Amino acid sequence: MSTESHKPSVHVQAYHRRDVEDFPPQPVLSCEGVDVSYGDFRAVRNIDLDFGLNEITALIGPSGCGKSTLLRSLNRMNDLIEGARVDGKVLFHQQDLYGKGVDPIEVRRRIGMVFQKPNPFPKSIYDNVAYGPRVTGMRVSSMDDLVEEALTRAALWDEVKDKLKGSALGLSGGQQQRLCIARTIAVKPDVILMDEPCSALDPIATSRIEDLMQSLRDDYTIVIVTHNMQQAARVADRTAFLTAQVDEHGQRFGALVEFGRTSQIFERPVDERTSDYISGKFG
Numbered sequence: 540m541s542t543e544s545h546k547p548s549v550h551v552q553a554y555h556r557r558d559v560e561d562f563p564p565q566p567v568l569s570c571e572g573v574d575v576s577y578g579d580f581r582a583v584r585n586i587d588l589d590f591g592l593n594e595i596t597a598l599i600g601p602s603g604c605g606k607s608t609l610l611r612s613l614n615r616m617n618d619l620i621e622g623a624r625v626d627g628k629v630l631f632h633q634q635d636l637y638g639k640g641v642d643p644i645e646v647r648r649r650i651g652m653v654f655q656k657p658n659p660f661p662k663s664i665y666d667n668v669a670y671g672p673r674v675t676g677m678r679v680s681s682m683d684d685l686v687e688e689a690l691t692r693a694a695l696w697d698e699v700k701d702k703l704k705g706s707a708l709g710l711s712g713g714q715q716q717r718l719c720i721a722r723t724i725a726v727k728p729d730v731i732l733m734d735e736p737c738s739a740l741d742p743i744a745t746s747r748i749e750d751l752m753q754s755l756r757d758d759y760t761i762v763i764v765t766h767n768m769q770q771a772a773r774v775a776d777r778t779a780f781l782t783a784q785v786d787e788h789g790q791r792f793g794a795l796v797e798f799g800r801t802s803q804i805f806e807r808p809v810d811e812r813t814s815d816y817i818s819g820k821f822g
């Protein structure tokens with residue numbers, strides 16, 4: 540990594556950001572020397588990253604550099620992919636998520652995930668939100684209240700309160716994505732992982748999700764993978780830039796290039812590769 544600072548490249552109006560410290564004072568989730576492999580292919584290598592409490596961290600980088608692979612390692616979603624393996628440590632409140640005796644279902648409850656394409660269940664709006672609390676056996680004094688709270692938190696309640704028994708599939712794409720966020724929130728996670736949550740949405744629906752992320756940040760730690768650098772610059776407190784490298788055997792793999800406050804990454808990147816990427820020279 541060079542020490543010289545490179546020119547600013549992306550200027551966008553950011554949401555009001557916290558004045559985050561240079562290093563997260565309280566990392567909720569940390570990667571220590573994380574490698575993710577698919578069979579013999581070590582797709583992502585040696586990642587060290589801290590995700591700070593009540594912060595939004597964006598993972599950016601060119602296609603295929605391993606952003607989604609890394610994101611899935613944060614809540615053991617890669618366990619569901621045959622041949623996938625994670626080495627190194629992913630610490631959640633200092634506990635290794637891949638340690639002995641850790642229940643991956645509980646991991647996914649505490650660290651929820653929202654996908655690129657809204658994926659509501661073919662059930663009613665109400666049942667989509669109530670699904671997680673029911674299957675995880677959460678003790679709930681009033682399911683109606685919990686559903687209302689989650690939908691309100693996901694900025695969807697006013698639009699759906701009169702049709703809770705209607706099919707979730709009848710909602711617009713943006714509403715479906717907010718429903719998926721409500722479904723994630725309903726099981727009371729600490730962290731929400733978002734894998735390109737706006738890539739299937741129009742600009743208005745995208746802007747609603749970005750607003751929602753800002754309001755969720757007070758209660759949750761959010762990690763978002765995005766291809767949209769303007770989006771990262773608008774919403775994230777910190778940004779990690781990954782890129783593909785080639786090892787001595789000619790094998791491509793994803794590596795972390797630079798991680799810092801979003802303003803620093805976009806306005807004063809230290810590494811030339813970051814500067815080239817955000818100025819559109821590759822990717």
Ligand SMILES: Nc1ncnc2c1ncn2[C@@H]1O[C@H](COP(=O)(O)OP(=O)(O)OP(=O)(O)O)[C@@H](O)[C@H]1O
Nearest residue numbers: 577582600601602603604605606607608609620793
């Ligand atoms: N299920 C899988 N089996 C084998 N290889 C995979 C699998 N999923 C991803 N890969 C490979 O791992 C590498 C990283 O892929 P990944 O999808 O994580 O990158 P990405 O940065 O999220 O890409 P994009 O921005 O295009 O979504 C790529 O070489 C990809 O082909």
